[in-house]
Amino acid sequence: MFGKKHFVFDDIPDLSGKVAIVTGGNTGIGFVTARELARKNAHVFVASRSKERGESAVELIKKEINKDAVEFLQLDLNSLNSIKHSAETFLARKLSLHILVNNAGIMATSFETTQDGIQDQFGVKLFTILLLPTIKASAPSRIVNVSSNGHTFVPSGGIEFDKLNDPNAHTSFQRYGQSKLANILFTHELNKRLSGTNVYCNCLHPGAINTELTRGMVDNWGFWIKPFLSVVGFFLLTPDDGALTNLYCATSPEIEEKNYRARYFIPFGKLEVPSDYGKDEELAKKLWDFSENLVKEKLGDDIFSKCYA
Ligand SMILES: NC(=O)c1ccc[n+]([C@@H]2O[C@H](COP(=O)([O-])OP(=O)(O)OC[C@H]3O[C@@H](n4cnc5c(N)ncnc54)[C@H](OP(=O)(O)O)[C@@H]3O)[C@@H](O)[C@H]2O)c1
Numbered sequence: 001m002f003g004k005k006h007f008v009f010d011d012i013p014d015l016s017g018k019v020a021i022v023t024g025g026n027t028g029i030g031f032v033t034a035r036e037l038a039r040k041n042a043h044v045f046v047a048s049r050s051k052e053r054g055e056s057a058v059e060l061i062k063k064e065i066n067k068d069a070v071e072f073l074q075l076d077l078n079s080l081n082s083i084k085h086s087a088e089t090f091l092a093r094k095l096s097l098h099i100l101v102n103n104a105g106i107m108a109t110s111f112e113t114t115q116d117g118i119q120d121q122f123g124v125k126l127f128t129i130l131l132l133p134t135i136k137a138s139a140p141s142r143i144v145n146v147s148s149n150g151h152t153f154v155p156s157g158g159i160e161f162d163k164l165n166d167p168n169a170h171t172s173f174q175r176y177g178q179s180k181l182a183n184i185l186f187t188h189e190l191n192k193r194l195s196g197t198n199v200y201c202n203c204l205h206p207g208a209i210n211t212e213l214t215r216g217m218v219d220n221w222g223f224w225i226k227p228f229l230s231v232v233g234f235f236l237l238t239p240d241d242g243a244l245t246n247l248y249c250a251t252s253p254e255i256e257e258k259n260y261r262a263r264y265f266i267p268f269g270k271l272e273v274p275s276d277y278g279k280d281e282e283l284a285k286k287l288w289d290f291s292e293n294l295v296k297e298k299l300g301d302d303i304f305s306k307c308y309a
Contacts, residue, residue, distance in 0.1 A: 024104030
């Protein structure tokens with residue numbers, strides 16, 4: 001469907017001395033991303049909400065590739081306090097951070113809110129911002145935001161900020177679409193704050209992949225959908241192929257050589273242009289201010305005081 005592979009595992013350069021965090025690294029394309037970074041000698045943190053699932057992924061990776069520098073980092077994106085605690089736990093280690101892959105996600109779930117009362121498909125990027133000083137100090141470094149071509153399933157206007165917490169305002173796919181559009185807009189606005197640095201921040205659609213992502217649809221619509229998903233699964237990419245665009249953005253020397261910043265990639269590491277809303281600078285700024293205010297409201301005004309220095 002996406003043609004010849006522009007990037008394969010063998011193209012990942014040696015990552016000795018590099019430190020990486022992969023959110024949602026316990027399964028799906030996050031697992032493969034973490035595994036392949038570790039295979040090329042990066043010190044990898046599998047950031048996962050479930051201790052059990054996270055630790056068993058770490059053990060599996062270590063066993064599969066016979067490397068030890070893989071660790072579990074507890075991170076539940078459904079709680080701002082967990083995000084803050086997770087970033088602090090990592091920062092306390094006083095390591096560098098060369099690669100952050102913001103991969104965790106849910107799709108088409110029924111309406112739920114996070115512990116902080118924010119609609120749960122609409123994550124805010126607090127984790128990245130708290131790690132930013134270290135990412136900058138570790139440059140050249142990369143931030144990879146995993147979006148989706150589902151960023152086009154949005155209501156008119158792109159993101160309806162005043163309706164995000166209204167359970168009846170949007171379909172489950174519109175909630176997903178808005179969160180994936182937010183990934184792209186966040187990439188743009190963050191990139192502006194990275195000007196003059198060697199931090200390369202990009203976003204991507206990884207392809208349609210056979211992973212556990214459809215769990216949300218089963219919970220939302222019922223088990224009758226399972227046989228249908230099994231048949232569809234047959235035509236989807238494997239998680240190995242689905243991780244290639246993550247790995248391209250995280251490691252390919254081309255990103256620095258071609259000075260790719262705030263770009264949107266599709267499989268397998270091919271440049272693409274997002275929807276018009278995905279290029280809307282005003283919407284990106286609005287999202288940034290909205291998210292920042294929301295976090296400040298919950299965690300205090302000085303939460304970002306040291307992050308942009
Ligand atoms: N699969 C596709 O066809 C497809 C298409 C386009 C975009 N994507 C994007 O690719 C990314 C990876 O998806 P995938 O297909 O690999 O799905 P997956 O197999 O369901 O993996 C999703 C990962 O995100 C984690 N996660 C979910 N909510 C979390 C939270 N609150 N805190 C911390 N971690 C959380 C999950 O942890 P648990 O295991 O604990 O739930 C899991 O590790 C997502 O951002 C998705 O939107 C996927």
